[in-house]
Amino acid sequence: MEPNPSFLKIILDSLTEGVFTINKDRVITSFNQAAERITGFSRKEAVGRKCFEVFQADICQNSCALARTLETGKNVVDLPVTILNAQGREIPISVTTAVLKDHRGRMVGGVETFRDLSAIEALRKEITQKYTLQDIVSKSEAMLNIFQTLPDIAQSDSTVLIQGPSGSGKELLAKALHHLSPRKTKPFVAVNCSALPETLLESELFGYVRGAFTDAKKDKPGRLAQADGGTLFLDEIGDLPLPVQAKLLRVLQEKTFEPLGSNTSKPLKARVISATNKDLKELVRLNRFRDDLYYRLRVIQIDLPALKDRREDIPLLIEHFRKKFNLKTGKKIEQLSAKALQILMHYDYPGNIRELENIIEHAFVLCHGPIIQPAHLPKELQQEDVRTGRFSLSTGRLQNRERELILETLEKFHGNRTLAARELGIHPTTLWRKLKGMT
Incomplete structure (x- = not known):
């Protein structure tokens, strides 16, 4: 029939x-x-x-x-x-x-x-904008507080000291300050204070004129001059040798500097942002860092938390790196398996965000399908003793993040409400009602 x-x-x-x-x-x-x-x-x-x-x-x-x-x-x-x-x-x-x-x-x-998918895409954009500042992504309370103050800090010319563990995104934050500031069209010049010996570091910072020393065949501008009108970022400032600390202090006090071999002062027109993974207060106590320079550098201080202290950012960062490496490699990896995600959620990341990025890149090398599995992670992570379990909207932690969680799950299943509801552990009608309440 x-x-x-x-x-x-x-x-x-x-x-x-x-x-x-x-x-x-x-x-x-x-x-x-x-x-x-x-x-x-x-x-x-x-x-x-x-x-x-x-x-x-x-x-x-x-x-x-x-x-x-x-x-x-x-x-x-x-x-x-x-x-x-x-x-x-x-x-x-x-x-x-x-x-x-x-x-x-x-x-x-x-x-x-x-x-x-218009409603889902609108929610995704809203959340992305809410939790993204320049190239930094986060939804942890500590980082969102930094996001709120960063535009005001960017508008000033005051020195900024960024403290945080290695790999926590200190240079990204410094670049965000630069790009939010009136100086954004001028150079952003970075100097790693721990990468060069004292003699080279001094000439790298201040530059030199012809004849300043045997091999000085012509004038060479230093980083202070190269950052003219822009931002000078002094990374690993805690490793700056004491003699160079004294000269940097004078630059900050007088707003002028002299290239090596010159008697003519040049004005400092760059804003100075410094960063360290060390406790500068402790270095001051140990007489390894000048206290007067410390206070000159930290008119404004920003403390970046370790990744283990902002675990709610891990899925957001994973998604950020997934998109980055899909573009870079031409692959079409869609997601992590629940087990792989759980391993990453419980890991402590001594190398912080940089280590997580390396882990995802490692997984991209080994993964030839659409889903990253535990076997694609570095071996030390596969040996981590982690609990298994499922997320549920009934938990208090996820209730606070319900809007984001629903969107992330819908994205995972390309807008399929039935599969998303099953993953969330709620009835499809309940999910539909919650979505309706969001629009």
């Missing part, structure tokens, strides 16, 4: 996902109400036209999902795509395709279902 066409139409029009069918020439033969709502094209406007004329998707010309399905007979599932609606506005959708066959098993066309 052939299905009643009117029944099929009622069924298709009751779906929240858009559905349309095409024949073997890629001409649209049916178009449900949700498809009308998402695309802005009426059924009458769509039926009889080529599908690419209606959707104008970013994959239509070179890698059409439906065309691939018609050629290979294989389904495409939850492929993220951007289309242009009838008003010319970009709409993010997720598409799934399948072959249509007649009662004899002969291919007669294809069917595509698609869901509108």
Whole structure:
């Protein structure tokens, strides 16, 4: 018995996902109400036209999902795509395709279902903007407090001392201050104070004039001059030799400096930001760092926490590095397995954010599929003794982050609410109600 066409139409029009069918020439033969709502094209406007004329998707010309399905007979599932609606506005959708066959098993066309991801994308952008400042991503309370004060700090010319463990993002923070400041069009010049011996460090900072020493064949501007009008970033300031500390103190006091071998002072026009992974107060107590220089450098002090003290940032950072290495390597790794993520959530990261980035890069080298597994992580992490368990929205910790967690889970499953609800441990209706309350 052939299905009643009117029944099929009622069924298709009751779906929240858009559905349309095409024949073997890629001409649209049916178009449900949700498809009308998402695309802005009426059924009458769509039926009889080529599908690419209606959707104008970013994959239509070179890698059409439906065309691939018609050629290979294989389904495409939850492929993220951007289309242009009838008003010319970009709409993010997720598409799934399948072959249509007649009662004899002969291919007669294809069917595509698609869901509108606009609300999810809007939430993602809102959260990304909320938890991103320049190239820094975080949602920990300590870091968000820094985010709030950073624009005010950037507008001043006061010296800034950034303290934090190695790999915690001190230079990124210094660059963020520079790019938020009126100096952003001028140079950002970084000097690693621990990388050079005292004699080279002095000439590197101050520069020299011709004849200052045997090999000085011509004038060479130092970093103080190179940073003219911009920002001078002194990294590992705690390793600065005491004689150079005295000269730097004079520069900060008088706002002038003299290149080696010169008697002419030049004005200091750069803002000075310094950073250290050491306790400068303790170095002052041990007479290894000048107290007067310490107070000159730390008019404003920013303390960056270790990654183990901001574990809520780990998934955010993993996602940031996943996107970075996908672009860098051309791979299409979609996510970490639950077990791999749990290992990373429980690790203490003595090397902080830099170590996490290295771990993800290591995983990208070994992973040839869409999901990073524990076997792709460094061996020392695979041996970590971690607990197993699932996240649930019923816990107090996640209740505080419910909005972000729902979005992250929906992104993980490309907007599939049923799978997202299952992962979150809630009923799909509950998830739908929560999403509705967010819009």
